[in-house]
Amino acid sequence: MKIRVATYNIHKGVSSMRGQPRVHALKQAIALFEADVVFLQEVQGRHDRNAAQFGAESHGHKHWPETAQHEFFAGASHHSAYGMNAVYDHGHHGNALLSAFPIGSTRNHDVSDHAYEQRGILHCVLQTEGVDVHCYVVHLGLFEAGRGRQTEALIEAVMASAPHGEPVIIAGDFNDWRNNLSDKLRNALGVVEVFDQRASNSAIGDLVRQLARRKAATPTLTPARTFPAALPWFRLDRIYVRGFQVETAQVMHGTLWAKLSDHAPIVATLKLA
Secondary structure (H helix, E strand, O other): OEEEEEEEOOOHHHHOOOOOOHHHHHHHHHOOOOOEEEEEEEEEEEEHHHHHHHOOOOEEEEEEOOHHHHHHHOOOOOEEEEEEEEOOOOEEEEEEEOOOOOOOEEOOOOOOOOOEOEEEEEEEEEEEEEEEEEEEEEEOOOOOHHHHHHHHHHHHHHHHHHHOOOOEEEEOOOOOOOOOHHHHHHHHHHHEEHHHOOOOOOOOHHHHHHHHHOOOOOOOOOOOOOEEOOOOOOEEEEEEOOEOOOOEEEEOOOOOHHOOOOOOEEEEEEEEO
């Protein structure tokens, strides 16, 4: 069985520069992934001010949908789940999952490290053909010490909810620009990141391995660059998997993606091992 997955921080459905609504364009862009499962961060469950400002009809549709963003993006083709993290007077936002498979159960883990930055891990169990797949939508904090504690909470959550080696997909915005967390996740959970195979599948990888053997060291595994979307440099967004073979993985680059959010999305094709 193959599963096509994507992860995308959508910047609450507004452009990162001028704060203009991008919700309808985002829905069309998400459809371009042709993904069975989409992991979304910074999803607006409710925003009364944007709804009031951008809700007027134009060219036959409203700029701001009446439904929550995750429901709007899911449409008729996908199921959806939402984990509310940041709550304020005029609304709230959090993580969401869109799934072509039925969602058997959901749970949102509060991993906020301090009062000024609300974060969560949304855990959904997908009922695929013959096996349940555990999906964890992640958006970690901006401070390194807090990300370390949140990663420990993520490891505990996965070990408690998928303790017997069940298939796992962990994806989202890790804000881990120094790549300090990947080895912790690999060692504790037995996961791989979808770009780990790049070194082993290329001619450059052969050279890297030869040099590594000479130095009695292994090549450093690095995630893809995804931020900022217009000129990606920082490696913030990840997809980690267990129980899957990674067939393809790519970052979506180009003018379209640079206009929609400050993060570039990652899309990967997985095959159940």
